[in-house]
Amino acid sequence: MSTAALVVADSGTGSINLSGAGAKLTVSGNAIFGVLTGAGVTIGSGGEVLIGGTAELEAGSIQLAGGELAVSKTLTVDSGQLMVGQGTVQTSGLINSSTLYASGGTLSFIGGITGTGKLEIETASTLSLGSSVGSGQEVVFQTATSKLILGAPGAFAGNIYGFVKGDTIDLSKIIASSLTYTGQTLTLHETAR
Numbered sequence: 001m002s003t004a005a006l007v008v009a010d011s012g013t014g015s016i017n018l019s020g021a022g023a024k025l026t027v028s029g030n031a032i033f034g035v036l037t038g039a040g041v042t043i044g045s046g047g048e049v050l051i052g053g054t055a056e057l058e059a060g061s062i063q064l065a066g067g068e069l070a071v072s073k074t075l076t077v078d079s080g081q082l083m084v085g086q087g088t089v090q091t092s093g094l095i096n097s098s099t100l101y102a103s104g105g106t107l108s109f110i111g112g113i114t115g116t117g118k119l120e121i122e123t124a125s126t127l128s129l130g131s132s133v134g135s136g137q138e139v140v141f142q143t144a145t146s147k148l149i150l151g152a153p154g155a156f157a158g159n160i161y162g163f164v165k166g167d168t169i170d171l172s173k174i175i176a177s178s179l180t181y182t183g184q185t186l187t188l189h190e191t192a193r
Helices: none
Strands: 015-018 024-027 031-033 040-044 048-051 055-057 061-077 082-096 099-110 118-121 126-129 138-141 147-150 159-161 168-171 176-182 185-190
Touching (some): 015 024, 015 048
Parallel strands (some): 015 040, 048 061, 055 061, 061 082, 082 099, 099 118, 118 138, 138 159
């Protein structure tokens, strides 16, 4: 299915559910999700939502259940809105002013993240950040057995909270030769290659 623009729940309530092989929604222009509270978008396994312009989550939620959301330009998640689950979010830039939850598997973000929001990792879940993360973002481990993957560790400027024994932080492509821990700062020294 394809359309030039998309507004979910312009009046009343509305939702979009995509799942299964070949389930694809293509928007050539811009998309607004949840103009009214109660709107929801669910992208299940095999489902894809491809947006050629910008996208904004104004009200309601985007739930990823193994699917993919790809936005060619900026994706904005407004304060108080919900993006949760497992799957892939690919953007040229994500402005996060809310809380995004990795839940039930791996939630991957491809593209830089800015704004003043939170990225939470629920029990036995993985959050994979493939690009830069701004200083206004907080990564929060909810319990032990959660995992954070930093695809560009040198471009991570956020803060990490709740990290305890049993949690994992994977610094992709870095082999640490030593580390120091002073106060609340962990410094890794990279092995020369």
